[in-house]
Amino acid sequence: xxVPSLKLQDLIEEIRGARTQAQExxxxxKECAHIRASFRDGDPMLRHQQLAKLLYVHMLGYPxxxxxxxxxxxxxxxxxTDKRVGYLGAMLLLDERHDAHLLITNSIKNxxxxxxxxxxxxxxxxxxxxxxxxxxxxxxxxxxxxxLQPSPYxxxxxxxxxxxxxxxxxxxxxxxxxxxxxLLHERHHxxxxxxxxxxxxxxxKRIENWTGxxxxxxxxxxxxxxxxxxxxxxxxxxxxxxxxxxxxxxTVTLITELxxxxxEALRHFxxxxxxxxxxxxxxxxxxYSTEHSISGVNDPFLQVQILxxxxxxxxxxxxxxxxxxxxxxxxxxxxxxxxxxxxxVLFETVLTIMDIRSTAGLRVLAVNILGRFLxxxxxxxxxxxxTSLLRLVQSDHSAVQRHRPTVVECLQExxxxxxxRALELSLALVNGSNVxxxxxxxxxxxxxxxxxxxxxxxxxxxxxxxxxxxxKRWHIDTILHVLTTAGTHVRDDAVANLTQxxxxxxxxxxxxxxxxxxALAEDISQQPLVQVAAWCIGEYGDxxxxxxxxxxxxxxxEEEEVxxxxxxxxxxHMSLPATRGYALTAxxxxxxxxxxxxxxxxxxxxxxxxxxxxxxxxxxxxxxTLFRKYDHMRAxxxxxxxxxxxxxxxxxxxxxxxxxxxxxxxxxxxxxxxQASQLLDLLDLLDGASxxxxxxxxxxxxxxxxLVHLLDLPCAPPPPAPIPDLKVFEREGVQxxxxxxxxxxxxxxxLIIITATNSSESDVTHFICQAAxxxxxxxxxxxxxxxxxxxxxxxxxxxxxxxxxPNKAPLRLKLxxxxxxxxxxxxxxxxxxxxxxxxxx
Amino acid sequence: xxxxxLVFNNHGKPRLVRFYQRFPEExxxxxxxETFHLVLKRDDNICNFLEGGSLIGGSDYKLIYRxxxxxxxxxxxxxxxSELGILDLIQVFVETLDKxxxxxxxxxxxxxxxxxxxxxxxxxxxGMVLETNMNEIVAQIEAQNRLEKSEGQxxx
Numbered sequence: 001x002x003v004p005s006l007k008l009q010d011l012i013e014e015i016r017g018a019r020t021q022a023q024e025x026x027x028x029x030k031e032c033a034h035i036r037a038s039f040r041d042g043d044p045m046l047r048h049q050q051l052a053k054l055l056y057v058h059m060l061g062y063p064x065x066x067x068x069x070x071x072x073x074x075x076x077x078x079x080x081t082d083k084r085v086g087y088l089g090a091m092l093l094l095d096e097r098h099d100a101h102l103l104i105t106n107s108i109k110n111x112x113x114x115x116x117x118x119x120x121x122x123x124x125x126x127x128x129x130x131x132x133x134x135x136x137x138x139x140x141x142x143x144x145x146x147x148l149q150p151s152p153y154x155x156x157x158x159x160x161x162x163x164x165x166x167x168x169x170x171x172x173x174x175x176x177x178x179x180x181x182x183l184l185h186e187r188h189h190x191x192x193x194x195x196x197x198x199x200x201x202x203x204x205k206r207i208e209n210w211t212g213x214x215x216x217x218x219x220x221x222x223x224x225x226x227x228x229x230x231x232x233x234x235x236x237x238x239x240x241x242x243x244x245x246x247x248x249x250x251t252v253t254l255i256t257e258l259x260x261x262x263x264e265a266l267r268h269f270x271x272x273x274x275x276x277x278x279x280x281x282x283x284x285x286x287x288y289s290t291e292h293s294i295s296g297v298n299d300p301f302l303q304v305q306i307l308x309x310x311x312x313x314x315x316x317x318x319x320x321x322x323x324x325x326x327x328x329x330x331x332x333x334x335x336x337x338x339x340x341x342x343x344x345v346l347f348e349t350v351l352t353i354m355d356i357r358s359t360a361g362l363r364v365l366a367v368n369i370l371g372r373f374l375x376x377x378x379x380x381x382x383x384x385x386x387t388s389l390l391r392l393v394q395s396d397h398s399a400v401q402r403h404r405p406t407v408v409e410c411l412q413e414x415x416x417x418x419x420x421r422a423l424e425l426s427l428a429l430v431n432g433s434n435v436x437x438x439x440x441x442x443x444x445x446x447x448x449x450x451x452x453x454x455x456x457x458x459x460x461x462x463x464x465x466x467x468x469x470x471x472k473r474w475h476i477d478t479i480l481h482v483l484t485t486a487g488t489h490v491r492d493d494a495v496a497n498l499t500q501x502x503x504x505x506x507x508x509x510x511x512x513x514x515x516x517x518x519a520l521a522e523d524i525s526q527q528p529l530v531q532v533a534a535w536c537i538g539e540y541g542d543x544x545x546x547x548x549x550x551x552x553x554x555x556x557x558e559e560e561e562v563x564x565x566x567x568x569x570x571x572x573h574m575s576l577p578a579t580r581g582y583a584l585t586a587x588x589x590x591x592x593x594x595x596x597x598x599x600x601x602x603x604x605x606x607x608x609x610x611x612x613x614x615x616x617x618x619x620x621x622x623x624x625t626l627f628r629k630y631d632h633m634r635a636x637x638x639x640x641x642x643x644x645x646x647x648x649x650x651x652x653x654x655x656x657x658x659x660x661x662x663x664x665x666x667x668x669x670x671x672x673x674x675q676a677s678q679l680l681d682l683l684d685l686l687d688g689a690s691x692x693x694x695x696x697x698x699x700x701x702x703x704x705x706x707l708v709h710l711l712d713l714p715c716a717p718p719p720p721a722p723i724p725d726l727k728v729f730e731r732e733g734v735q736x737x738x739x740x741x742x743x744x745x746x747x748x749x750x751l752i753i754i755t756a757t758n759s760s761e762s763d764v765t766h767f768i769c770q771a772a773x774x775x776x777x778x779x780x781x782x783x784x785x786x787x788x789x790x791x792x793x794x795x796x797x798x799x800x801x802x803x804x805x806p807n808k809a810p811l812r813l814k815l816x817x818x819x820x821x822x823x824x825x826x827x828x829x830x831x832x833x834x835x836x837x838x839x840x841x
Numbered sequence: 842x843x844x845x846x847l848v849f850n851n852h853g854k855p856r857l858v859r860f861y862q863r864f865p866e867e868x869x870x871x872x873x874x875e876t877f878h879l880v881l882k883r884d885d886n887i888c889n890f891l892e893g894g895s896l897i898g899g900s901d902y903k904l905i906y907r908x909x910x911x912x913x914x915x916x917x918x919x920x921x922x923s924e925l926g927i928l929d930l931i932q933v934f935v936e937t938l939d940k941x942x943x944x945x946x947x948x949x950x951x952x953x954x955x956x957x958x959x960x961x962x963x964x965x966x967x968g969m970v971l972e973t974n975m976n977e978i979v980a981q982i983e984a985q986n987r988l989e990k991s992e993g994q995x996x997x
Contacts (some may be wrong), residue, residue, distance in 0.1 A: 009952050016951070052955050059858050059954065061870045081989045088958055095863045118985050128967030129861060153981065157966060164967040246972045253969055294929055294973070301930070301973045304923045344925035379888035384924050415887035 096132040159250030295339035314356030321357035386421035487526025538586025733760025758789040811840035853877040861968035
């Protein structure tokens, strides 16, 4: 049965009539079948209707790819009706990934060159929406021709199409750059200024021929002259009234795109800054063009676009910035801010002022405007003010700081977008002097903020605390507070950071472990907190039990309580496996710290020996073995941890301990000395080829003694003075320099970078550098960056030497160079003299 | 640059979907749904700016929306556009629709989806603002409609 095909409206009616999703699908499937059939052998005149229906269905989310070829046919038709739908279909259904899209290139070409204006408009629109790189290349010349055509409608579309083309094929910038200057030279807000003047001209003529009473004539003429004299200074040479603001808008967009892509274009267009300023001035001062005005502001879109372009042109350029200063001041003070359009212009002005090399007075004005907007009742304004301030906070930090109180108030906003912006800005405003106050505010915010902001807030606070913490204790307190409030939202490395921080602050061990114990006793659900607390209790359990601290009320903590708490953590279903690992190890460590007997601990450890979790089971078995077979070593193994290096690969203390314990439990009980040497091996000091400069310092043969030394290490070593470079070799323009790098965390490691440069007229090839050091030192050479140094200051060769000098023996270095230069082979062997003492002391 | 323009009603049904950057079909539908959910959560007296969802663009993109009666007009833009300017642009678009359809309502958008596209094409092209003068736009649209009508009359 042939059901007549529905018209678009009827189809829509039917789809809306469908009560369920399934029904809707049925209707659509039926109709699609119709459409397919009609595409195959239906009436070509009605094809556009079919495609329109298909596009509707496509919008609802149903597949419509079989319509792609129809688009091509419709575009190729001569009727405007067909083309209209065909091009729309092409924009919605076709894209670069389908080969079919190239087939419309020819149709577009024909339409661009021979079509009537509406058709040209359609073609340009399609090209700018889905034009691929190949299409753009093919059609660039056509579009270029259209740029200078008389019709303003086509011109403005061609200009924007040019922008798209440049985005797709940057090389086309060369094609579109010359017309730009021409377009800009011709204009002067055509209609607004040109037309009234033309009108006046014709009125002049009519006044001459007029047959009213002389008095009346005189009055009119007088008014006319008066108005005209006010206008004329602005105008000439005005041109054809066919240049509309639409073209100006497009041109400015095109120039912006060109300038953003290439520095030469930027330099080229700096010349038009005066003209742009003139256009903007005209817009701001004239009130004539009512057509383009939005709530009283004269063409705000064009104003904003010009300001944006001026910003790009004036950035880092004194001369251009100077030309703009007065104008910007004028715009900033004269714009009517009662409506949104004026505010849009004002914001853009502020951004431009801050970005170019403006005068100090102007900058202050700009930041004050922003500050004023922060108090505005309109939330949109406040949002944009916060966003703008965020952009400025890097460059004009002190100016933005003045508005800190207002920003902090904005944290209380109920609006999620606003509070997010306020949070970002607040975090950016934290500095050394206001850190305590700001942290208080931010922590208060953390407690009440919406969940999606929690993670950002927490990590922001932690970062700021790290950078600006006035005291270690404050830092620890802050991190503790964050962990208790938003523990589940902190990043994974927060735990490691905190343990490292606590470990390094020896004077605060007692304080930390006490606070952590209290926090843990209250709440064992926040995993990062529990992990840190468990670790601390394990390490410093003895301090916990001592019981006297200055700041906190003395609370007698019993051993049994501590053990009970850790067991609770172990057994709780809220604890992650990692947390339980921490708890078990802490229990084990306490066996050496506590004074009581260890039966309870031994019990727990042996129970977990049959735990289903592999990790826990392994630990428990190892610890159990430690109790039973290697009890004499237990104290040594469970000693306090050395301070771990920051920044390198995460050193898992637990893993290291376990590794040691596992290795030892397999080997037969050995005397202490060889155990120490095994520890040395295990700690894997010499990092080999990994190139990682960080590694733990050497241990002395007696573990106890070494660890005490290590705990004495200052936590924040002062930055070393850089060791001066040394020129060691110079021959016929070939020079060899040494640079030294040494870090206080690794005094045993010295990095030397040799740089070979060539200022002669001939290349250096086959360059090989070898080195030798005294026996007490260890040398490792890494592969050089190359073995050729081109002539006349070509790219130098660099090579890295790593020298390990744990005993601080005097450094001596012998170098052997072989290379080809000026057609001859050169070999040089020499010892480096004058090595700076800082490199080995 | 404007990445996408979406118009949907209070129940999330799309009324106009226009992307200026290529996304596969399924992603387009997902974006519409995601945007709808984001925008629905917003009260009426908070600001009109939203950070974009994960699918469309990422951290550089914002959603700027306006709620008119039963419809949400959402423009997804990147940081090079002025936020307040886009708000005005949405207003211009809606006013133009109003002029072309005479007191536009949701039904007009539903039944004349193609016409809405044509009007939009005169305001925004290739993700950039083309024309903001309502009279210009309306004049163009009327000229094109007349053209279509004259062709149709030949058919009867």
